[in-house]
Structure formats: structure tokens, C-alpha cells
Amino acid sequence: MSTEIEKDIICPQCGESQKYRLYASINAKENPDLKRRILSETLFDWRCKRCNYFAAMAYSFLYTDPEANYIICVTPGGETRSVEPTQEIQSYTKRTVKNLAELKEKILIFDIGYDDVAVELVKSALCTIIARTYQVNRVHAYFSRINEGEMEFAIFLPRRQEPVYHSTKLEVYRQSQEVLRALDFVDPSGFTRVDSKLAKRILQEYQNTED
Numbered sequence: 001m002s003t004e005i006e007k008d009i010i011c012p013q014c015g016e017s018q019k020y021r022l023y024a025s026i027n028a029k030e031n032p033d034l035k036r037r038i039l040s041e042t043l044f045d046w047r048c049k050r051c052n053y054f055a056a057m058a059y060s061f062l063y064t065d066p067e068a069n070y071i072i073c074v075t076p077g078g079e080t081r082s083v084e085p086t087q088e089i090q091s092y093t094k095r096t097v098k099n100l101a102e103l104k105e106k107i108l109i110f111d112i113g114y115d116d117v118a119v120e121l122v123k124s125a126l127c128t129i130i131a132r133t134y135q136v137n138r139v140h141a142y143f144s145r146i147n148e149g150e151m152e153f154a155i156f157l158p159r160r161q162e163p164v165y166h167s168t169k170l171e172v173y174r175q176s177q178e179v180l181r182a183l184d185f186v187d188p189s190g191f192t193r194v195d196s197k198l199a200k201r202i203l204q205e206y207q208n209t210e211d
């Protein structure tokens, strides 16, 4: 079930008070329209009805897809909200993300039945190559889609608004799955942050076993 909350907010530009609808939880199956707003990264958008002032809100909520068996805790403030997994969601894949871009990526990965941990390993390999190619220290990659048998990623480079797109062969994904199998990697039971830091730890562990 999706849970809505209505709040009064005052426009910082014109002072007009109005209602803002936010969501404590979103169920993908019941609210495909909200899912679409997440995928277009517009869920948090707010526009004043009187003066057209635009603001991007941010609040914590739970995103659940009962058909694909996953639940994601979105915490924009970075606060660790301890959500106790109830009996009902025990078997679900549970993740924590910081923003809509990260949530969107998880949805795109889980909706095609992929393993986000393996995808993070692919991203780690890809980002190393990209950073070298563009001679930058830090790049952010987001999974975008499977295109002509390859995994496509949106890459964000420092000081650039628009992403560049790069693809890797699915073979890299399969190799990443092999790494996880070799390490007997088990998905943690609680809400987990699966990101580049986790990927780094896993790859380090893998290298240690190889030595």
C-alpha cells in the first residue's frame, strides 16, 4: 500500500501557502504513475501554483515492488533510518539509496532481474577505464539499459552536466557474477547500501584470495 501525506508549504518566492503531497511509502504495483515520476526523476519536483516558483524537495520514503520482491529505503539526508524488516518483506532484496537517481538505477537493474552487486563490480571496472581515458579522478556511473547485448551506462564526469554513455559486454557482468560465486557472497539480510564502496571491498577480497 502507498502512504500519502499532505503538508502545507509556503512558497519561498511569493509567500502563498499551499498543499504538497508527499509519500511515506510507494508501492510500484499500485502506483505505476509514481514509479514513472521516479524514473523521470521528477517525484520531488514542486512548482508554485501562483508564481510558478520551482523547487526540488527531498524526503525519505520506502519504495516497494511486491512482484519483483524488493524494497528500497530512500534517505536523501543520508540519515540511517533503521527500518526493521517485517515478516512480509523478509525474503525481499533490501537496499538503501540516497537519492532518486540511485533509486532509478536500482529499479532499472531489478526490473530486468539483474544482480545489483554484480552490476557494481562492472561499474567499478568501467569507471577505472573511463577515469584513465578522460584523465579525471572521479566518475559516477549509472546503469541505463541493455542495448544490443551490451550493458549501457550513463557516465557523469567532473564539471559536466550531461552524461556520456559507455557500454560493456555482458561477459563482464557474467565474470562479476563468477567473482561473487567464488567468494560465496551472500546478500546481507538488512537494508544494505550496494555502491562503489561495497564493490571495492569485494574486489579487494577477491584479489586477496587470488594471491
Ligand SMILES: [Zn+2]
Pocket (backbone or CB within 6 Å): 011, 012, 013, 014, 015, 016, 048, 049, 050, 051, 052, 053
Ligand atoms: Zn509562489
